Amino acid sequence: MNSIYQAKRYRITDVVEQTGDNIMLRIKTRLNPKPGEFVEVSIPGIGEAPISSASYNNKVLDLNIRIVGNVTEAISKLKKGDKIHLRGPYGKGYPIDELKGKNLILIAGGCGLAPLRGIIEYIDQHRLDYREIYLFFGFRSPDDVLFKDEIREWEKVYHMNLSVDEAMGENPFNCPVGFVTGILEKAELPVNNTEVLMCGPHVMMEKSIRILENKGFHDNQIWVSFERHMKCTTGKCGHCMINGMYVCIDGPVFRYDEVKGVDE
Ligand SMILES: Cc1cc2nc3c(=O)[nH]c(=O)nc-3n(C[C@H](O)[C@H](O)[C@H](O)COP(=O)(O)OP(=O)(O)OC[C@H]3O[C@@H](n4cnc5c(N)ncnc54)[C@H](O)[C@@H]3O)c2cc1C
Ligand code: FES
Structure with missing residues (x-):
């Protein structure tokens, strides 16, 4: 059975060096997260990182990754044709349908x-x-x-x-x-x-x-x-909590009047 909680392997079809510390991975998948949603990207034995979808289509998923630490460094070494694990998509993105006519x-x-x-x-x-x-x-x-x-x-x-x-x-x-x-x-x-x-x-x-x-x-x-450290991404572990809200399931996108004044 397909589950968004289970990581699956996908093929990297392209790796583009964007800047000195940013790469873009293109991955063959039909996952197609909605704008603002994210996936958990993992390399077995190293770890996983939440990364936002940078594309909108059901053929490939583009992920822009800034190299800042262990997991992102390991991801940056992957080449075209390599496999990567993804789970998701997760979160509430931008309410793009509700914004029609604006x-x-x-x-x-x-x-x-x-x-x-x-x-x-x-x-x-x-x-x-x-x-x-x-x-x-x-x-x-x-x-x-x-x-x-x-x-x-x-x-x-x-x-x-x-x-x-x-x-x-x-x-x-x-x-x-x-x-x-x-x-x-x-x-x-x-x-x-x-x-x-x-x-x-x-x-x-x-x-x-x-x-x-x-x-x-x-x-x-x-x-x-909002960006928060995440572990479970399912509203269970509390790692991503701000003022009673879980960034992983209630966000990462919030309407500002709902989060105004929360400690960032
Ligand atoms: C919903 C969401 C979407 C994201 N989308 C993207 C994206 O599209 N592209 C991208 O490059 N990164 C994105 N990030 C951030 C990315 O997940 C982290 O940079 C990554 O997990 C770092 O992992 P690491 O093992 O390489 O570094 P670590 O060794 O874990 O961390 C390196 C440094 O980054 C800090 N850091 C790590 N994670 C976070 C975080 N979530 N918030 C603030 N500081 C953090 C650490 O404190 C440390 O200083 C997103 C994060 C969230 C929560
Ligand atoms: S990451 Fe575990 S509750 Fe959000």
């Missing part, structure tokens, strides 16, 4: 872009269901920009706002230098009939929320994604 503002910092790439793939496939799409993506430097090819495509069809914190050498996107929140502050955005979806470092999300509030957005128009 303008969407997507805000990401660094590898927070990974789950938002899944949403953009979803929007591409259901373009007529949504109104204007505004993208605000910030990276540390031009070398750290993820999904470069996709960004070049997105800027043709969506309102793209890209920034890098610093550009010591070349700046191939010719984008503004500074925090993405600086661009957000200056942007003219529709407030009515608009929802905001964000993922990235806590400080970036907090600053973005203050800016949006000053522009007149309400907390119930904003959706945030």
